Amino acid sequence: MLMKLTEISTGSCQKYALMVDAGSTGSRIHVYRFHQCSNHEPVRLEEEKLFAQTIPGLSAYPDNPQEAAESLDILLDDAIKIVPTYLQKKTPIAVKATAGLRLLGQSKGDDILKAVRYHLETKYPFPIVGGEDGVSIMDGRDEGVYAWITVNFLLGNFDSTRSTKPHTAAILDLGGGSTQIVFEPDVIEDGSLPELPDNDFKYLLKHEGKEYLLYQHSYLGYGLMEARKRIHKQILESAMTPSTKDLMHACLPRGLNWEYTKMTTNPVQFMGAGSYADCLGVADLMLNKGKSCEFPPCSFDGIYQPPIADTFTKGPIYIFSYFYDRTQPLGLPSSFRLPQLASLTESICSGAYIENVTDVSLKDELLDRPEWCLDLSFIYRLLSFGYEIPDDRELTVAKKINGVETGWCLGAAIAILGDNSLKDIQ
Structure with a gap:
């Protein structure tokens, strides 16, 4: 008792x-x-x-x-x-x-x-x-904002005992079906809050007695698994002839003959070209930057977003989920800048990376998963071309913070x- x-x-x-x-x-x-x-x-x-x-x-x-x-x-x-x-x-x-x-x-x-x-x-x-x-x-709105709370909670940014209030972190999440972005735009020099259009992109969060004005958006159909499908479909639709035999695929390893069965009645034989530049071009087309922008400025797919370079100048940027899964096994530092990711992506696409791999299990993983070049190309262009993150900004990729899962x-x-x-x- x-x-x-x-x-x-x-x-x-x-x-x-x-x-x-x-x-x-x-x-x-x-x-x-x-x-x-x-x-x-x-x-x-x-x-x-x-x-x-x-x-x-x-x-x-x-x-x-x-x-x-x-x-x-x-x-x-x-x-x-x-x-x-x-x-x-x-x-x-x-x-x-x-x-x-x-x-x-x-x-x-x-x-x-x-x-x-x-x-x-x-x-x-x-x-x-x-x-x-x-x-x-x-709701995609809540998915992103809850992830924002998680990261900033784990970083101690809600701790009222801190002598100076830290700038909250931006979060970028990449799932299988969607991707989210949430950040708290910088306070204007006179101390006032920035203006955001009074629509779904604006999120007023009340947390532990304080209010936060957030920009958020969830892009359905731009998660990594959906991006793969759309890129493969784009390659199919861009074929010069209706034949489904031996289609050149810029985002697959050079010389690979790969049977693809997920989106067509009959199997398709893709021939890998391993072309870094062409694969980036395919990813850029998928991001639909030319779509009409109802509330300018826009990031991609016609979606309003305050430019990170101008309106989020001080806070850290945390990325996770598939951002982590596709970069960390390849040795990208946990904190990096986009030119480093571009270099890694080019090395993977060209085949140069795998030639220098001595870890047997990693080499087997690379050989077993033909979409590494595609995945990295999409991730790189999503960050650099889609979200327009400047090359000189540091990004931190984290599966956990203080031992706790992000997300x-x-x-x-x-x-x-x-x-x-x-x-x-x-």
Whole structure:
């Protein structure tokens, strides 16, 4: 009995939150433990107790919602082992699906989400908070802003005890189906806030008693997996003849004969050209810079964006997700400038990089994944040509900060801890 009382006493300031990231390529669960003794004090992260993932994602079950729901069991069963029993009924959970389910279409996506909600409510003790948003396809606006909260929370930029207020960091996230950008434009010299068009790009965030004016946008269809499809399609459509035999592909390794089956009835034989310059040209076309710009200035695809070179001059820029996965195995420094990425991309596309690789596992990975040149070319042009980040700006690529995953999940978990419905749970 004494041990149980001690547990409850020490746990009175401990709170857990569960966030399920139902992404386009897989599902992931984050179990966070926080310290907060009252609702009036700031939340402090003690530890990310669990990060686990499973492949494929919910969108892999378009015609079997129940199977989609059950695919999360392996993650939730792990969470049950982590969260103390006496806190489980007070530990909020949310399932946020991202671009994969958006791309499935509303009807199939809704059926999957209903099955997931029912499965959670009937099999697991964790309360779903946030009403309909508790199990939902996350709005792209929120995805980016939650990631912004995560990074700046982990960097200590919300710490009110700091003697000088640091400039918040910009975040750029690259998923499989979409990419997001969020930053807080510089305050004007007279101390006033910059003007942003009163539309979806403007996000007024209230966090821990302060207001932040953010620029944000989520580009659906410009995630890495979608970019691959669009670039392959562009190569197909640019072919001089309707023949699908031996099409030259600028973004595949020189001399590679690669059968592509994902977008056509009949297999296509791509012949790799390994042309860095031509591959950049294909990526540039895909970014659609020539599209009409309703609210100038625009970045790409006709989307309004205050120029980073002029309106975000001081803060750090953090990039993650596929930005990390595609650059760090190749030895790009965690902090770099775009000319360094351009040099690496050219070396990969030409084949020069692989000639000097001595790590057997890395060499096998490069040989096994023919789209390295394509991926890096798209990433480089997305940053340099799309978002127009100047060559002299430093970018920091981070999978984790202080041991905690970057991305939107921590920010979303902090948000659900403040859900009023939790106060009614005994």
